[in-house]
Amino acid sequence: MKKASERRDEVKQVAAADKVDPIHQFHINPIVPIHVGGYDVSFTNSALFMVVIVVVTGLFLYFSTAGRSLVPSRLQSISEMSYEFVASMLRDAAGTHGMKFFPFVFSIFMFVMVANLIGLFPYFFSVTSHIIVTFALAMLVIGTVVIYGFAKHGFGFLKLFVPSGVPVALLPLVVSIEVVSFLSRPVSLSIRLFANMLAGHITLKVFAGFVVSLGAMGVAGMAGAVLPLAMVVALTALELLVAALQAYVFAVLTCMYLADALHPSH
């Protein structure tokens, strides 16, 4: 696979990384190369951050609740608040029957939110900035909806595409619209998260790059660099909001889709 010309590429890329390249942060580099059956399943920086997310979140949830205090400590409050936040979200959308999906929605919410937040640290990798990850999570949600829907309601699940009270003449049109909207769900769900993370990180990097480039231009440049620096600070705050908001949106939509699986006829 590897050609001699790649060495030149690598050299060029190292050089490019020294300059400001907003895309560089999304590169996936193998740390431990693993090949199984012709597939490259190397342990990469992306995999490393997945492990970091899971370990950090898992340890936090485990040790913050280890005391099982009646009056919670601050850390235990954070765990409890996230639990109750997701629980009320799911209960509102899917009712008490939906609570059987709670561990699933809670895992998705925590994973996506911690992934988004960890990605905000400089030099850290943001796993949700890759479409394949968000698409896999979205397909997991839709797959759960479809499998549970058919297992629970059989072909009654298809009532999801036939809204009640629609005139028969309009049915073909409405049903086709419903089918298209259902099929576009995983796409919109994954692209929304992916694009938000990607755009946010690129914007941050571009403005941070202005700071560096202007700073290299002498005193006047340094004075001018104050503006993009202020912009980077403001954007970081915005991205913090976006990170939490997109995790919330992902979880809310998950809850609503799961509600469809529980009650297909609307």
Place this chain on the structure above:
Amino acid sequence: MFVTPAYGQEAAPASAGADTHAGTQVPGNAAHEGGGFPPFDPATFASQLVWLAITFGLFYVFLKRVIVPRLGTILDTRAGRIQQDLDQAAKLKGEADAAVAAYEQELSEAKARANAIGQQSRDEAKAEAETARKAVEAELEKKLGAAESRIATIKAGAMKDVGAIAESTASAIVEQLVGKADKTAIAAAVKSAG
């Protein structure tokens, strides 16, 4: 060293910051070309999917087995404890209300009793004063009667003397005027005048 793929792959991490995958896709400086955009590089999909499945799967199992039951127990215990405390508080409040009601009852009874006692003593005092007043009045009445009868007696006595005084006075005047006086005529005149 970079001639065989296997060595090349292993050597990649050593060259810090270098990206093998983007390089395998597009010759040239991949980072600046659309085809080398890392999120759309299918060569990394398998690795990401596998590691996502492993990490997220373990995460899900850990949360489902350990964290969710634990947090659920904590919250349930707290909700139960709060309910218990609320019940206890409601019971205590009921007791306090009953005590207040009993106190109010006793207070109003005591007030009524005090009123009754006051009324009674007022009545007694009034009655006593009344009898005392009546006795004094009767006494005064009696004294008044006695005084009146004495006045009447004195008046009657005085009236009896008035005739004689008038006669003697009249006869003395007549004698002075006429020289002599007819006693019977004077007496008759005094009588008719009196």
